[in-house]
Amino acid sequence: MHIGCPTEIKPQEFRVGLTPNAAREAVSHGHQVTMQSGAGNGAGFTDADYTDAGAAIVETAPEVFETADMIVKVKEPQAGERKMLREGQILFTYLHLAPDPEQTKDLMASGATCIAYETVTDERGGLPLLAPMSEVAGRLAPQVGAWTLQKANGGRGVLMGGVPGVGPARVLVIGGGVVGTHAARIAAGMGADVTVLDRSLPRLRYLDDVFSGQFKNSYASAGNTIALAREADLIIGAVLIPGAAAPKLISRAQLSELKPGAALVDVAIDQGGCFETSKATTHEDPIYDVDGIMHYCVANMPGAVARTSTIALGNATMPFMLSLADKGWRQACEDDPHLLNGLNVHAGKLTYFAVGKALGIDVLSPALALKV
Numbered sequence: 149m150h151i152g153c154p155t156e157i158k159p160q161e162f163r164v165g166l167t168p169n170a171a172r173e174a175v176s177h178g179h180q181v182t183m184q185s186g187a188g189n190g191a192g193f194t195d196a197d198y199t200d201a202g203a204a205i206v207e208t209a210p211e212v213f214e215t216a217d218m219i220v221k222v223k224e225p226q227a228g229e230r231k232m233l234r235e236g237q238i239l240f241t242y243l244h245l246a247p248d249p250e251q252t253k254d255l256m257a258s259g260a261t262c263i264a265y266e267t268v269t270d271e272r273g274g275l276p277l278l279a280p281m282s283e284v285a286g287r288l289a290p291q292v293g294a295w296t297l298q299k300a301n302g303g304r305g306v307l308m309g310g311v312p313g314v315g316p317a318r319v320l321v322i323g324g325g326v327v328g329t330h331a332a333r334i335a336a337g338m339g340a341d342v343t344v345l346d347r348s349l350p351r352l353r354y355l356d357d358v359f360s361g362q363f364k365n366s367y368a369s370a371g372n373t374i375a376l377a378r379e380a381d382l383i384i385g386a387v388l389i390p391g392a393a394a395p396k397l398i399s400r401a402q403l404s405e406l407k408p409g410a411a412l413v414d415v416a417i418d419q420g421g422c423f424e425t426s427k428a429t430t431h432e433d434p435i436y437d438v439d440g441i442m443h444y445c446v447a448n449m450p451g452a453v454a455r456t457s458t459i460a461l462g463n464a465t466m467p468f469m470l471s472l473a474d475k476g477w478r479q480a481c482e483d484d485p486h487l488l489n490g491l492n493v494h495a496g497k498l499t500y501f502a503v504g505k506a507l508g509i510d511v512l513s514p515a516l517a518l519k520v
C-alpha cells in the first residue's frame with residue numbers, strides 16, 4: 149500500500165501522523181511511505197530521519213494526497229485537505245465529527261473511507277487511541293499547575309514539594325480516570341499532598357489498591373468536593389461523562405471559598421470544562437484570573453509537548469495502521485471489531501451511529517458498510 153503523511157496545517161498543531169519508526173515498520177512490511185517535507189519538524193523529526201527509514205519526501209500536500217492509498221494524520225482534515233481526498237482512499241486520523249457538520253458533509257462527499265482514532269475501542273471498553281493523549285495531559289497538568297502557582301503568574305507562591313520545615317502544596321484531582329491518575333502520580337512524585345476524587349466506586353477501589361501509599365482518594369460528593377477544594381492550592385479537573393458536557397463541579401460563587409491565588413487546571417475544558425468559570429485558552433495565553441483564582445484551561449494540552457505526544461500517539465496507532473496497510477481496510481475491520489468501531493464514513497455514507505444522531509444524518513451500519 150502507498151501510505152502518505154502530510155504536514156499538519158491546523159494552527160498550533162506540531163504533531164505528525166507518522167514517526168520515523170512507524171514509517172520504517174511500514175516499509176519493512178513492504179509498503180511505500182511518502183512524507184511531506186518538514187512534516188516532522190514540529191515534533192523534532194527531520195526529513196533525513198524519514199529518508200533513513202525508507203520513506204520518500206515530496207514538497208507539497210497535493211503530491212502526498214494524489215499518490216497515497218491511505219492518508220495518516222493527527223488532526224481532522226481542514227477544508228483544503230478535504231478537497232484532496234478521493235473515492236476509495238483511506239483516511240486514518242482524529243475526526244471528532246459530532247460537533248462538525250461541515251467536515252462530515254465534505255468527508256461523505258469525498259467518497260473516502262474515514263477511520264477516526266477517537267472511536268476505535270479495545271477489549272476493556274477503553275479508547276486506546278485517545279488514552280495516550282489523556283496520559284500526556286494528565287502528566288502535564290501538575291507541571292503547568294506548579295507554574296501557575298508561582299507568584300509572578302498570579303498564583304499563591306506555593307512550591308509543590310515544600311522544603312524541610314515547610315509543608316507541600318495540597319493538590320485536589322477531581323476525576324480519577326486516565327488523566328486524573330496520571331496527574332495524581334506526577335503531583336505526588338513532585339512531593340505534593342494529593343487527593344483524588346471520583347464517583348465510581350470500582351475506580352476508587354482500584355486507586356486505593358494500587359496507589360494508597362502515594363495519594364489519598366475520596367468519594368466525589370458535592371460536600372467532599374468543596375471541603376477539599378477549600379484546603380487545596382491546586383485543583384485539577386479531570387472528569388468525563390462519555391458523550392456529555394462536563395458537569396460543573398465548582399461554581400463561580402464557590403471561588404470565594406478557595407484560598408486566594410489557588411490554581412485551577414481544567415483538563416476537561418475540551419468537554420466544556422468542569423469549573424463554571426472555565427473558558428478555553430491557548431498555549432500563547434494559557435492563564436487568566438477570576439476573583440483572584442488563577443485558571444489554566446488549554447484545550448489541546450498535548451500540543452505543548454509535541455514530540456512526546458507524537459511518539460505516544462504513534463505507538464498506539466501503529467498496529468492499526470499496519471493492519472490497514474497489510475490487509476486493506478475491509479479485511480482489517482472484518483478481523484478486528486474494535487477497528488471497525490473506528491469507521492465513521494465510507495463511500496458517501498456516515499457509518500457511526502452517535503454522529504448520525506448528533507447531526508440528524510442517516511447511518512449505514514458498519515457491518516453493512518463492509519459489504520459496500
Ligand SMILES: NC(=O)c1ccc[n+]([C@@H]2O[C@H](COP(=O)([O-])OP(=O)(O)OC[C@H]3O[C@@H](n4cnc5c(N)ncnc54)[C@H](O)[C@@H]3O)[C@@H](O)[C@H]2O)c1
Pocket residue numbers: 279281282283285322323324325326327328345346347348351368386387388389394395414415416417418419446447448449450
Ligand atoms: N485539555 C486537553 O488537552 C485534554 C487532553 C486529553 C484529555 N482531555 C479530557 O480530560 C477529561 C478526562 O479524560 P480521561 O481520559 O481521564 O477520562 P476517563 O473516562 O478515563 O476518566 C474520567 C473519570 O471521571 C470520573 N467522573 C465522572 N463524573 C464525575 C464527577 N461528577 N465527579 C468526580 N469524578 C467523576 C469517572 O468516574 C472517570 O473515572 C476528558 O474530558 C478528556 O476529553 C483533555
